[in-house]
Amino acid sequence: MVTGKEPLPEHLTSRMTLTVRFCETDLMGIVHHANYLTYFEAGRVDWLHRRGVSYEKWVEMGIHLPVVEAKLRYRKAARFDETLVVETTCAEVTRVTVRFSYRILRGADVLCEGETLLACVGNELTPKRLPVEIAAVFRSPETL
Numbered sequence: 001m002v003t004g005k006e007p008l009p010e011h012l013t014s015r016m017t018l019t020v021r022f023c024e025t026d027l028m029g030i031v032h033h034a035n036y037l038t039y040f041e042a043g044r045v046d047w048l049h050r051r052g053v054s055y056e057k058w059v060e061m062g063i064h065l066p067v068v069e070a071k072l073r074y075r076k077a078a079r080f081d082e083t084l085v086v087e088t089t090c091a092e093v094t095r096v097t098v099r100f101s102y103r104i105l106r107g108a109d110v111l112c113e114g115e116t117l118l119a120c121v122g123n124e125l126t127p128k129r130l131p132v133e134i135a136a137v138f139r140s141p142e143t144l
Contacts (some may be wrong), residue, residue, distance in 0.1 A: 004095040009112035011141035016046040020082050030077040036112045037070060040102045044116070047100070050142040063117040063134060064125075066096065072114035082106055093138045095129050096120050 011069040018039065026032045058064075078084055085105040097119050104112040106120060122128045130138075 001074070002144050008009055008091060012091075012112060012139070013087060014047045014050050014070055014142060015085050015087050016083055017083055018042065020078055020080050020084065022080050025080045027067075030079055033072075033074065036072055036074070036104060036114070038105065039084070039086050039104055040070075040072075040088075040114060040116060041102070043102055044086035044088070044100055047088040047090065052138055052143045052144050053137055053144070054059050057136065062123045063128075064123070066125075068117045068119045068122060069117040070114065071116075074112050076106070076111045078104070078106060078111050081137060082120075084111065089127070090138045091115065093130070093135055096127050098130070098138055 004023050020031055024035045024038075083106075087105060089101045089102040090098065091101040097116055097117055099117050099133070101115045102113060103110055120128055120130045120134075
């Protein structure tokens with residue numbers, strides 16, 4: 001959903017697969033809308049893991065990245081036992097925030113797209129500047 005003047009470098013995008021579990025569906029047999037935020041989070045954590053990040057080490061440094069904004073746009077329904085791809089892109093890094101964009105795919109079909117904005121805060125939950133070494137991770141390619 002983030003639209004810039006130039007396309008983002010491909011190395012800022014990671015992809016993971018997941019299979020829809022029965023407990024994620026509603027009475028109509030489709031994925032309940034709230035679960036897409038869970039899929040976004042799974043994609044974001046996978047994105048960090050693929051760059052060798054241990055979030056626990058950031059916590060030990062007093063760095064936390066809560067989601068402060070989320071946007072979703074639903075395109076098509078997903079159903080139980082389907083295999084989906086969560087495409088996660090680090091779309092923007094500022095001194096204090098990180099924006100990720102997402103696409104949930106079933107083959108070539110885009111089922112959902114969206115973004116989250118994360119703010120860097122310290123243990124007191126007040127905004128703080130992203131340390132240089134952490135900001136660099138958000139511009140890096142996969143290492144794993």
